[in-house]
Amino acid sequence: MADLAGAAKAVRPTGSFAPLRQPVFAVLWTATVLGNIGSFMRDVASSWLVTDLSASPTAVALIQTAATLPIFLLAIPAGVLSDILDRRRFLIFVQLVLAAVSGTLLVLSHTGALTVEYLIALTFVGGIGAALMGPTWQSIVPELVPRADLKNAVALNSLGINIARSIGPAAGGLILASFGAAVTYGADVLSYAFVIAALLWWKRPAAVDSGLSENFLGAFRAGLRYTRASRELHRVLLRAAVFFLFASSVWALLPLVARQMLGGTAGFYGVLLGAVGAGAIAGALVMPRLRARLDADGLVLLASVITAAVMAALVFAPPKWLAVLLLLLLGLGWIIALTTLNGVAQSILPNWVRGRGLAVYLTVFNGAMAAGSLGWGLVAQEVGVPYTLVAGAVGLVIVALLFHRARLPTGESDLQASNHWPEPLVAEPIAHDRGPVMVQVEYRIRKEDRPAFLDAMKRLSLERRRDGAYAWGVTEHTGDPERVMEWFLVESWAEHLRQHHRVSLADADLQNEAVRFHMGPGKPEVHHFLSI
Known part of the structure; x- marks a missing residue:
């Protein structure tokens, strides 16, 4: 609001x-x-x-x-x-x-x-x-x-x-x-x-149209x-x-x-x-x-x-x-x-x-x-x-x-928008109603870190779903078990752009828990795929 x-x-x-x-x-x-x-x-x-x-x-x-x-x-x-x-x-x-x-x-x-x-x-x-x-x-x-x-x-x-x-x-x-x-x-x-x-x-002041209205x-x-x-x-x-x-x-x-x-x-x-x-x-x-x-x-x-x-x-x-x-x-x-x-x-x-x-x-x-x-x-x-x-x-x-x-939550998490996701790379403008969108995040995870990583990903999956994903999963490469892919589906390109603005500082902390297991150079690679 x-x-x-x-x-x-x-x-x-x-x-x-x-x-x-x-x-x-x-x-x-x-x-x-x-x-x-x-x-x-x-x-x-x-x-x-x-x-x-x-x-x-x-x-x-x-x-x-x-x-x-x-x-x-x-x-x-x-x-x-x-x-x-x-x-x-x-x-x-x-x-x-x-x-x-x-x-x-x-x-x-x-x-x-x-x-x-x-x-x-x-x-x-x-x-x-x-x-x-x-x-x-x-x-x-x-x-x-x-x-x-x-x-x-x-x-x-x-x-x-x-x-x-x-x-x-x-x-x-x-x-x-x-x-x-x-x-x-x-x-x-x-x-x-x-x-x-x-x-x-x-x-009441007129609302500003961001182009992402629902x-x-x-x-x-x-x-x-x-x-x-x-x-x-x-x-x-x-x-x-x-x-x-x-x-x-x-x-x-x-x-x-x-x-x-x-x-x-x-x-x-x-x-x-x-x-x-x-x-x-x-x-x-x-x-x-x-x-x-x-x-x-x-x-x-x-x-x-x-x-x-x-x-x-x-x-x-x-x-x-x-x-x-x-x-x-x-x-x-x-x-x-x-x-x-x-x-x-x-x-x-x-x-x-x-x-x-x-x-x-x-x-x-x-x-x-x-x-x-x-x-x-x-x-x-x-x-x-x-x-x-x-x-x-x-x-x-x-x-x-x-x-x-059944203890009530403390409500102490920082829910302010983190805005830490970079804008997705696009070769040409994409219609907002186009979809669904598959987002893939590629990690390199050591075998001994796999259980702790999957535990962090389980908590992260709830955040992805809260912010807009309707399906989520984790897969491994058949030829390289240390290459792990997180994927989730969002119903439209506009909904994924909204997802960028929904991630809170508390959600960013959850993501950092998973990212710390990544052993590759730089950050995990992110890929976006559109249905055709």
């Missing part, structure tokens, strides 16, 4: 709120907070209305499923679109779609025509909008602030979401209880007007190739899946906990969700101290224990004041897990594939939430809400302990 022109300046000391000195970031951040407040108000109204329309736990859980399933299905295509379309125009389009959803809910609720089926269907369309918007919002942050402020800007985005989480549900519950669902949905429509106005005000299918394949070959990303996805699959039970059943077990109203349900947001804000403030004492694995284990303890405590239908305190703890555990897993995912993804990699993470996150919500709703319908919460709590602790051994 491209930074603004000033982003490459020398790093200077910055404060947590330094990004707000950038006018564009400040305006868009404020508009996003308002937009998220409106979205949380809409979600509160929908979650509560479905309990009026149906007493079935499955119907209640389906609202959560309808909101998260589209993100599971569309996060990866959305990540691709965020890389190949004008992000500002794309975001405006998505905001218009979301405003139309809330406007339709307003009309249906005002006329009394809203049904469970309409509510689930419109929630699903809203989920589609959220799926398209998520990766794009994350992708524009480096365009809005200098590089020195980037980490603080990402932290402010998380803070903004939790500010909205602490205000939106409570405000939505109060408006719903005082004025009805139509007014609540109307407030959400108004929030989108602020976001659209801010995006129209932002004059089309949708090519970018989609490149993202999937990277995901398949990244063992570090696999561990993050596994840990996220097992946590959110079990933790989703409390979110899916919270409306029923508030109404049936605690005897609360819509306003009280909003207060509970607001408490989660307030707990998350508190968690964001104490996270630096927690990181100083615990590594990423310890933080995820802590989040699992806190979340499970809250779920177990809710089983006893505590007094309302105590339930609010428990939801504060839930917000703390939730933000610890979210920021830890998301932060690790971002730290292991290079810039060129970050949007698509994060989209895969969002797919797993929302897929686990959607499947978990539906599954726990079905369980609750058979055995009741209290027993389901107990099962979710026990399961969460068990999987947290079992998967604690």
